[in-house]
Amino acid sequence: MSLLSTSGTPVVSCRQLRKNFGSGENQVQALRGINLDIYPGELMMLVGPSGCGKTTLISVIAGILDASAGECQVLGENLLTLASAARTQWRGKQIGFVFQAYNLLPTLTAAENVAIPLLVQKLPRSQALKQAAEMLQRVGLAERIQALPAQLSGGQQQRVAIARALVHQPPLLVCDEPTSALDHHTGHQVMELLRRVATSANRSLIVVTHDARIFPFADRIAHIEDGLITHIAENSPALIKESLHVA
Amino acid sequence: MINTTPMDGASPLFKSEIVIVYAIALKMLLGDRLKYFGLIAGIAFAAMLIAQQASILVGFTKQTGAFIRDTAQADLWIMDPQVRFSQDHIPLREIMVHTVRGTPGVQWAVPLFQGFVRARMPDGTNFTLILVGLDDSSLTGAPPLMVEGALTDLRRDRAVFIDAGTSAKKLRMKNGGNRPMQVGDTFSIMDHQAYIAGSYRSRTSFFWEPVLYTTYSRALTFAAGGDRNLLSYVMVKLLPDASLEQTRALLQQRTGLAARTNEEFIQLTADYILNETGILMNFGFAILLGFAIGSLVAGQTFYNFTLDNLRHYGTLKAMGVSNRTLAGMLFLQVAVVSVLGYGIGVGMGSALGLLMSSAGLAFSMPWQIPAITALAILLVSLLASWFSLRRVFALEPAVVFKG
Numbered sequence A: 001m002s003l004l005s006t007s008g009t010p011v012v013s014c015r016q017l018r019k020n021f022g023s024g025e026n027q028v029q030a031l032r033g034i035n036l037d038i039y040p041g042e043l044m045m046l047v048g049p050s051g052c053g054k055t056t057l058i059s060v061i062a063g064i065l066d067a068s069a070g071e072c073q074v075l076g077e078n079l080l081t082l083a084s085a086a087r088t089q090w091r092g093k094q095i096g097f098v099f100q101a102y103n104l105l106p107t108l109t110a111a112e113n114v115a116i117p118l119l120v121q122k123l124p125r126s127q128a129l130k131q132a133a134e135m136l137q138r139v140g141l142a143e144r145i146q147a148l149p150a151q152l153s154g155g156q157q158q159r160v161a162i163a164r165a166l167v168h169q170p171p172l173l174v175c176d177e178p179t180s181a182l183d184h185h186t187g188h189q190v191m192e193l194l195r196r197v198a199t200s201a202n203r204s205l206i207v208v209t210h211d212a213r214i215f216p217f218a219d220r221i222a223h224i225e226d227g228l229i230t231h232i233a234e235n236s237p238a239l240i241k242e243s244l245h246v247a
Numbered sequence B: 001m002i003n004t005t006p007m008d009g010a011s012p013l014f015k016s017e018i019v020i021v022y023a024i025a026l027k028m029l030l031g032d033r034l035k036y037f038g039l040i041a042g043i044a045f046a047a048m049l050i051a052q053q054a055s056i057l058v059g060f061t062k063q064t065g066a067f068i069r070d071t072a073q074a075d076l077w078i079m080d081p082q083v084r085f086s087q088d089h090i091p092l093r094e095i096m097v098h099t100v101r102g103t104p105g106v107q108w109a110v111p112l113f114q115g116f117v118r119a120r121m122p123d124g125t126n127f128t129l130i131l132v133g134l135d136d137s138s139l140t141g142a143p144p145l146m147v148e149g150a151l152t153d154l155r156r157d158r159a160v161f162i163d164a165g166t167s168a169k170k171l172r173m174k175n176g177g178n179r180p181m182q183v184g185d186t187f188s189i190m191d192h193q194a195y196i197a198g199s200y201r202s203r204t205s206f207f208w209e210p211v212l213y214t215t216y217s218r219a220l221t222f223a224a225g226g227d228r229n230l231l232s233y234v235m236v237k238l239l240p241d242a243s244l245e246q247t248r249a250l251l252q253q254r255t256g257l258a259a260r261t262n263e264e265f266i267q268l269t270a271d272y273i274l275n276e277t278g279i280l281m282n283f284g285f286a287i288l289l290g291f292a293i294g295s296l297v298a299g300q301t302f303y304n305f306t307l308d309n310l311r312h313y314g315t316l317k318a319m320g321v322s323n324r325t326l327a328g329m330l331f332l333q334v335a336v337v338s339v340l341g342y343g344i345g346v347g348m349g350s351a352l353g354l355l356m357s358s359a360g361l362a363f364s365m366p367w368q369i370p371a372i373t374a375l376a377i378l379l380v381s382l383l384a385s386w387f388s389l390r391r392v393f394a395l396e397p398a399v400v401f402k403g
């Protein structure tokens, strides 16, 4: 049992969380009563068949989507009562995002892309670019600071995206299928990076994935089916440690 | 957890941090050259279309007043009240010239004949011309510029002047002569012999028929065998201290005729011709169509641009960029493209217009047209970006999370 897993006050705490899309006959119940706690320093994976509600769940947790009912406390904030504009600001400060398609702005350099969260936090440009460069160095891209996304490989682009998600030191990272656009080897490297660089005692990660081969990187794995969590599995620390050595 | 709102304090536009976000907006726009030029081309096309169509209508409108402007050397035109446009010949009795001259406030008054007459070229080609007869002694109302010969040549026996600008087209002999009539030629007007004593240049007229000038008395001879009661207009110059409205009222009362200023007469003519010929309807429709197509192109262009960038806006919003800043970014992008596209479009429109008018086609672009076009482009751009904004504001998780 991981030492980190269930200690401290939960960073994320969902109770009977529901999300419906549409109404009447066309209504889709994407989340049908999710109960989930995520703890500081924990890497939580969400797995399950396509359409089971993984993206919907992280969208609600990250403050992108309004839930329909239930409770969702994230970093002490009750997201169901937080107004939209305030939530946008909260998100900018508290959440880091890693997307399946990287979502880098194609006309900005790697450093400029990474600097955006800092600019949003109103850091002066020079300082933002300096911190962005440092962050790029930490993800192993010191040489590619001035490169445009199109000049980078998929794995490199995702590393830029991870740098962008981390640069403003958010306490919660949300990753939707971060490896599914990458081959196995590159995906493994990206997960290693997330585990090594992103995980710290005060930062939690939620990683949505289809890819069973990266399961060993998780502290816990929540299996979702049809809008409900069926069970949560825990990885032993030994397995996690081992996964970091298999490249 | 919530820190202070970003909008407190000074206007956000002047905060350097926000300016950097706008720099990102510009980079988004300029980074993709192909798309950027496509956007500008779309707006330029729209601006050109709108300005072009409107300028052609204004050009036509101006042409309808060409004769009055060329002839206007006086303050008032006395005419039959039923006259509808400048070439509408409703004869007056010649005695009216004397009645007008005897009216207080009048400095001088001269007769003017103007009417359509039939004529025959030396090679037998029949044609219709607009004959203008100028007061014999003063030649008031003469064309503004002589090309060949002098104005006084009009006093020579049987003399007429032809339009140097249009003679090649309108006075071409097609029955074997195989050349345009020119100065020195003799031809016949209503079986009276006429001699081309000179040529002039005038404003482009709306009417197709060639305009030939002669003296008033000779015009009456040509057109009606000397009937003295075929006067078209009396042109009146007022005394410097005479009141226009008082003299006009007096003139109308004494003659029972209408007295119009140049501008009023021009307006009357334009209204009649534009409405009666259907030009206004047709061009109004063409302008609307140009506006609609242009707007559609411009709007579509912007909308597509935003749609293409939706994932990027969504990503920015996910990273905490406020709706207000996103709107600012989008407006900045729209503004840059609109201003450049507008400039290029109106510029190309005027260049094309210059070509058109040098080819003798109707085209006139007063400052109001670029101004109205600017408003139209602005409106369309704002509308399109407003529609796009709704998509940007309603951040759909699917937009940012899909692979």
Ligand SMILES: Nc1ncnc2c1ncn2[C@@H]1O[C@H](COP(=O)(O)OP(=O)(O)OP(=O)(O)O)[C@@H](O)[C@H]1O
Pocket: A021, A022, A028, A029, A030, A048, A049, A050, A051, A052, A053, A054, A055, A056, A057, B398
């Ligand atoms: N905006 C929406 N409007 C209507 N239905 C939606 C919307 N977004 C998601 N859904 C539905 O909600 C359900 C859950 O979708 P979600 O995207 O969360 O699934 P997922 O687990 O992420 O699937 P995948 O593995 O394919 O990404 C699906 O049935 C989906 O069709």
Ligand SMILES: [Mg+2]
Pocket: A054, A055, A056, A176, B401
């Ligand atoms: Mg998904």
